[in-house]
Amino acid sequence: MRNMIVVYSDDKKLMLELLAKGRELADGxxxxxxxxxxxxSTSEREQDLIYYGADQVVSTGEDQDYVKAEEYSEILIKxxxxxxxxxxxxxxxxxxxxxxxxxxxxxDTGCITDCSKLYLNENNEMMAERxxxxxxxxxxxxxxxxxxxxxxxxxxxxxxxxxxxxxGEIIKKEVTPAVSPSKIIKVQEKKVEGANIEDAxxxxxxxxxxxxxxxxxxxxxxxxxxxxxxxxxxxxxxADLNWLSEDHWVGLSGHKxxxxxxxxxxxxxxxxxxxxxxxxxxxxxxxxxxxAPIFKAADYGVVGDLYQALPLFIQxxxxxxx
Amino acid sequence: MDIIVCAKQVLDVAEIKIxxxxxxxxxxxxxxxxxDIDKNAVEEAxxxxxxxxxxxxxxxVGMPEAVENIKELLAMGADEGIVVKTQSQDYDxxxxxxxxxxxxxxxxxxxxxxxxxxxxxxxxxxxxxxxxLKIPQITYVKKLEVEKEKIRADRDTGDTIVTMESSYPVxxxxxxxxxxxxxxxxxxxxxxxxxxxxxxxxxxxxKKVEDKTVIHKVTGITSERKNRIYQEENxxxxxxxxxxxxxxxxxxx
Numbered sequence: 001m002r003n004m005i006v007v008y009s010d011d012k013k014l015m016l017e018l019l020a021k022g023r024e025l026a027d028g029x030x031x032x033x034x035x036x037x038x039x040x041s042t043s044e045r046e047q048d049l050i051y052y053g054a055d056q057v058v059s060t061g062e063d064q065d066y067v068k069a070e071e072y073s074e075i076l077i078k079x080x081x082x083x084x085x086x087x088x089x090x091x092x093x094x095x096x097x098x099x100x101x102x103x104x105x106x107x108d109t110g111c112i113t114d115c116s117k118l119y120l121n122e123n124n125e126m127m128a129e130r131x132x133x134x135x136x137x138x139x140x141x142x143x144x145x146x147x148x149x150x151x152x153x154x155x156x157x158x159x160x161x162x163x164x165x166x167x168g169e170i171i172k173k174e175v176t177p178a179v180s181p182s183k184i185i186k187v188q189e190k191k192v193e194g195a196n197i198e199d200a201x202x203x204x205x206x207x208x209x210x211x212x213x214x215x216x217x218x219x220x221x222x223x224x225x226x227x228x229x230x231x232x233x234x235x236x237x238x239a240d241l242n243w244l245s246e247d248h249w250v251g252l253s254g255h256k257x258x259x260x261x262x263x264x265x266x267x268x269x270x271x272x273x274x275x276x277x278x279x280x281x282x283x284x285x286x287x288x289x290x291x292a293p294i295f296k297a298a299d300y301g302v303v304g305d306l307y308q309a310l311p312l313f314i315q316x317x318x319x320x321x322x
Numbered sequence: 323m324d325i326i327v328c329a330k331q332v333l334d335v336a337e338i339k340i341x342x343x344x345x346x347x348x349x350x351x352x353x354x355x356x357x358d359i360d361k362n363a364v365e366e367a368x369x370x371x372x373x374x375x376x377x378x379x380x381x382x383v384g385m386p387e388a389v390e391n392i393k394e395l396l397a398m399g400a401d402e403g404i405v406v407k408t409q410s411q412d413y414d415x416x417x418x419x420x421x422x423x424x425x426x427x428x429x430x431x432x433x434x435x436x437x438x439x440x441x442x443x444x445x446x447x448x449x450x451x452x453x454x455l456k457i458p459q460i461t462y463v464k465k466l467e468v469e470k471e472k473i474r475a476d477r478d479t480g481d482t483i484v485t486m487e488s489s490y491p492v493x494x495x496x497x498x499x500x501x502x503x504x505x506x507x508x509x510x511x512x513x514x515x516x517x518x519x520x521x522x523x524x525x526x527x528x529k530k531v532e533d534k535t536v537i538h539k540v541t542g543i544t545s546e547r548k549n550r551i552y553q554e555e556n557x558x559x560x561x562x563x564x565x566x567x568x569x570x571x572x573x574x575x
Contacts (some may be wrong), residue, residue: 101446103453105414124424130444133441188485239498296549312558316561
């Protein structure tokens with residue numbers, strides 16, 4: 001009988017969300033929830049996993065700071081086999097996704113990545129939802145093999161409140177994976193401006209319509225004027241040109257945002273970008289191309305050059321407000 | 323250097339419409355193409371070949387019509403194409419077929435994949451194949467440097483850039499940022515018609531395939547938007563009107 005649910009993420013905040021989701025499923029299925037800690041850890045941190053919902057913590061205490069997929073996947077497989085886990089939920093970070101898929105390949109089992117919902121249906125079967133067709137649709141999927149491996153995106157659920165009365169066992173396991181022929185040479189933290197874009201209520205975002213880096217000041221100006229907490233951008237501005245750090249990137253592989261007002265400036269509206277912002281309450285778009293797909297996704301669309309339109313827009317609002 | 327690129331034939335997601343009543347995506351009639359990021363993988367393979375010599379083989383698993391799409395990759399500069407025919411789109415099945423096809427080809431130093439396909443975007447294929455072949459993987463690579471004995475790659479994890487090295491064989495998945503895929507010239511397109519494309523039956527590689535993922539329902543995402551467009555002759559008039567409406571609707575003010 002496969003009786004365990006195992007959760008793991010290399011992202012600390014997401015790990016707590018996985019514990020909350022894992023707790024809900026473990027209670028529904030009457031299974032044991034195991035929080036897995038791979039890599040350097042402290043006893044305080046391990047204890048925290050219990051306080052946030054785990055019945056058991058397995059800590060492999062590998063002396064590694066950074067994730068190498070081959071080795072992490074091997075550790076994960078050993079733990080899954082030893083515990084005979086039925087359900088494995090991994091945090092949907094880049095590292096999490098590659099480990100989940102490799103593990104699934106190696107274990108000859110099914111895996112669903114980027115789950116935006118994980119729940120039990122009326123027959124107590126695990127169901128997962130994920131976005132497909134570049135943001136055009138949501139698919140409900142399930143897996144037929146065991147163990148079932150999922151990766152869950154952030155903010156599917158809130159972490160449980162910390163409960164220091166919760167009791168659970170902490171198990172140390174020595175797992176030494178075979179040394180992979182790959183090597184980590186250098187890790188550079190990217191400069192992150194600390195934009196907490198997923199929480200923003202007003203977002204002004206820019207795309208390739210902005211001709212040079214300095215011109216982002218125009219976008220900032222509008223954001224300041226409308227009391228926007230932060231600015232957003234499409235993929236090229238962040239990933240290609242590095243004009244804004246990754247925490248500003250809105251889209252399918254960037255951040256998914258749901259502000260009250262989303263102003264898209266010079267963004268053509270590729271389907272992958274729309275997937276990141278279509279949850280906004282009101283969408284305003286500025287673009288010089290009347291055929292730009294962003295207009296189909298917008299409530300209000302102004303056709304015109306952003307360099308002229310933005311200053312006029314600010315000026316008219318000022319006039320209106322007296 | 324023997325380089326294998328795994329490329330997927332996908333639906334052009336930008337062309338998918340949602341049925342107004344059933345709310346299901348309408349997939350029939352949607353054109354198929356090679357997934358965008360897989361073209362970046364092909365481009366990178368050709369660049370490496372141009373630098374150090376070798377052979378680029380492109381494998382796709384899917385429907386027989388994929389032969390047409392593969393021709394474009396041959397025109398870009400790949401040397402040979404292989405189409406493994408199956409009806410299954412299951413990750414587990416397709417990754418095993420790719421693994422079997424790689425094994426059948428025999429020698430390889432480098433396998434390149436896109437980080438994900440534009441239709442499903444699950445990012446499973448590269449890591450699954452690497453796991454099945456028991457070789458190292460370096461994913462989400464935006465910069466690649468090839469040397470004789472080793473490869474050096476910068477992987478983008480979102481908040482860090484991790485520089486990694488590996489000996490061969492190794493599987494690399496690339497992001498869109500790694501390069502700009504070339505557009506083949508007419509001459510190249512014509513010349514590519516002489517390049518070999520092999521068609522293999524999926525059942526010959528794996529006797530019995532079994533999907534592990536069940537798709538219960540696919541619902542189109544539609545958003546009801548006002549779609550008010552302001553396109554006056556004079557931009558100032560457009561701005562005037564939109565600001566009026568934004569105030570009237572209580573969006574600002």
